[in-house]
Amino acid sequence: MVVFFDIDGTLVDSDGAGLDAFVRGFAEVAGIKVEQVPPIELGGAVDSALLVELGASLGGSLRLRPEDFYPRYLECLRENLVSDRFAPRLLPGARELVALCAETPGVTAGLITGNVRAGAQTKLDHFGLWEHFVLGGFGDDAEERSGVAKAGIQRALDAGCAGDVGDWWVLGDTPKDVLCARENGVHAAAVASGSATIQELETCRPDLLFKDLENPAEVFSRLWDWHS
Numbered sequence: 001m002v003v004f005f006d007i008d009g010t011l012v013d014s015d016g017a018g019l020d021a022f023v024r025g026f027a028e029v030a031g032i033k034v035e036q037v038p039p040i041e042l043g044g045a046v047d048s049a050l051l052v053e054l055g056a057s058l059g060g061s062l063r064l065r066p067e068d069f070y071p072r073y074l075e076c077l078r079e080n081l082v083s084d085r086f087a088p089r090l091l092p093g094a095r096e097l098v099a100l101c102a103e104t105p106g107v108t109a110g111l112i113t114g115n116v117r118a119g120a121q122t123k124l125d126h127f128g129l130w131e132h133f134v135l136g137g138f139g140d141d142a143e144e145r146s147g148v149a150k151a152g153i154q155r156a157l158d159a160g161c162a163g164d165v166g167d168w169w170v171l172g173d174t175p176k177d178v179l180c181a182r183e184n185g186v187h188a189a190a191v192a193s194g195s196a197t198i199q200e201l202e203t204c205r206p207d208l209l210f211k212d213l214e215n216p217a218e219v220f221s222r223l224w225d226w227h228s
């Protein structure tokens, strides 16, 4: 079984550190003021699509090249994670649940996240969690979440991960996480610890819905016991 975790709102509450880094990095590389960057909605978004949308919303003249934008974004992100302007934290139970998945024989902990790979690593390294994840799909694999999921699932197949794809899970905090699981034929588990309410998630009919991950042993056993 593979459990693919989303990051923001599922494992991590960056307290705005990620959004600020994206906006500040964009403004600096584009040569505009932070206030000129249009408001962006991060919940379930994919970094590579956000970069294109921001450029387009500013008239297309500010389409930044990824190789120009991401190095500065990552610097801003590293600064923000240790700045006292923000209080980033792991959500309760996240560390224990990831460890349970990583340490149980026959289970692999993966990632399906809109963060570009280097951004995902920066955020998870900050909490000492990156080393648990063997593989994943990232925001530099595709511009929509379904493509990100497809890339992550393919990597898990290539790595020979245990079980049928139909028994694997995506665990995320937004309707987009549920949808990307459906579109790729894996189970969807939703957790209402991020930008979507439990009612909004209910309407997407995930296979499992959790208020939070505060009881990681129970969450793990409900994922594990699904087919047994």
Ligand SMILES: [Mg+2]
Pocket (backbone or CB within 6 Å): 006, 007, 008, 009, 010, 043, 044, 172, 173, 174, 194
């Ligand atoms: Mg999320």
